[in-house]
Amino acid sequence: MAKTSTLRRQLIIWLAVPLAVLWSISTTVDYDIANQFVTSAYDRSLLDSAIDIGKQIKVIDGRIQADLPEVVLEMLITGEPGKFYYQITGPKGEYIAGHRDLPLPPEPDADKVSYYDAQYLGNHIRIAALYLPLEGDRNKGSVLIQAGETVTVRTDYARQIMLRMMLPQMVLILLAALAVWYAVGRGLAPLTALQREIASRSYRDLSALPEEQTPKEVQPLIHAMNELLERLSASLAAQQRFIADAAHQLRTPLAGIKTQTELALRQAQSADAQSTLRQLHTATEQTTRLINQLLSLARAEPGAERARTTERLDLARLARDTTTEWVPRALARDIDLGFDSPLAGAGVEGDSFLLKEMLNNLLDNAIRYTQPGGQVTVRVTPDTTSIVLSVEDNGPGIPVGERERAFERFHRVLGTGVEGCGLGLAIVREIAQSHGGDAALTTGTNGAGTLVRITLPMRA
């Protein structure tokens, strides 16, 4: 798989590669320049040596003589680690002094000093050649003076100059790359902040992202994302409106069926008809419950914020009132339903319909699944920063392995022998989460039964 390129890497590559190419070109140029300076400086000193040698040439009795003691020669090569060579050649090309067979200038010119490279005794050397008129008189012929040295010194020197120029340039390139790295990081900081904002978002939050604090170049992207979020939440809302409308539409015919069934139940004479009608009645009850739950889900789901009415309310009071409504049904099943709260008021922010529906589902489950003679208790207690609403029963309980799955939609705990559609706990969790809280299932306080614990953020 191809490595995903980052902006930072791209910028650095686009900066560093051309800079490196330029740097290598500049290195070649630098070396040439350094070489020229070094060559001309060293050539100059070679010429000086040749001139110095020339000063020692004398014509005695028509014979050309060069008096070059070791001391003088040593002086000529002082401080030079390279080897020094010289040769003096007479007007007729005869050898006079110095190193024999030092290569002659390629284009001899009596009027000019010539410098040239040559091979001598296996060494690459540089030679300065100079024609000196004998006794200052050109007509008496000229003596050729050659002074040469190995080039190692000058190449070393040129190399050093070049290195000293290269290093700061390299540092400069590295600093530029670093600056880019840092600048990109700084420039991308708003994007990183945005990324954190999106990552930390709840899946329910479809509100627009902040556009102002981002660089202008990124704003169109965020704008497009916001438009997508807007369309998404609009389509979610439309879908939820449809479910809510459908549920509402179903309620009226269902009320008709239910009323007619109850009426028929009163009038039916035969046990057969009674039994049929009772089943019809049960089916109607279940359909009613399913419709109510679909409605709750449609309202609790992400994107349904518009359909919700949020207010500050007293959860203890809401829980007490709701529990009170369930007392007749609990008594009919011979279940001892109770309420307990040490709080005078438990402030939470939420939709009273949804919170009530959440508790309705919990109570419906508890009363449905607990055996006659059992106990169901609703509690509202404070925690450090939250309010805990719990419903506990001493019924059969839910096996540990099944607990998390019990919150899934249309999941039914097997072997209970009780009719249900499996939406209850899914709705409970959805509502709790849509209020910034959560729902959890545990075992009851005496090691038996079920305890559902809802935590909701406390509002003072």
Next chain:
Amino acid sequence: MRILIVEDEPVLADGLTRSLRHADYAVDCLSEGGEADHVLTSQKYDLVILDLGLPKLDGFEVLRRLRHRGSRVPVLVLTARDTLDDRVKGLDLGADDYLTKPFELAELEARVRALIRRGHSGGGSVLSHGALSLDTAGRRAMLNGEPLDLSARELGVLEVLMLRSGRVVNKEQLAEQLYGWDEEVGANAIEVYVHRLRRKLEPAGVTIRTIRGLGYLLEKSPHG
């Protein structure tokens, strides 16, 4: 007793009409808001059962016009919507009670009885619960036809329990009822009154149940 039902769903309207006729009410049934509005201007009813989601002229408007004309006929609103907004709007417009579809027929009948009684009684009426009866105007209770010896506060507690028979009454509601006679009625005092009432009612098989943390409930008698 004459009841007007305004409901556009024929199956439900038929069920309601028949069940109320069985209970010996005279029932008229309409399916349109405009028609209902027209009939209500000329006819006198003891109760109106009004669906909110009516075609053309909706229930809210029928109710608004009815109250605008100064009519005080009790109105029981039926609706498929259950949001707080709808409920508040209905009650603000002058509905006396509210039922969300679908509902229990028995529940509807109980509310109909309560609304008609409220509409007719000028404050006093006789409440009955099995062998027990209570004359709210005469302030006395009878058990199996024999007068019951109850203090004023005990009678007050019993009245609230009987008014809401089969439903839970919490201590605050009981305290509110007794506030007129006593400056301060604590939760303990209520427990004492309930305890005394229980002792006097138990021989006749009338039970006041304690509902943990919620209050008391006069258990439904088998005789209705």
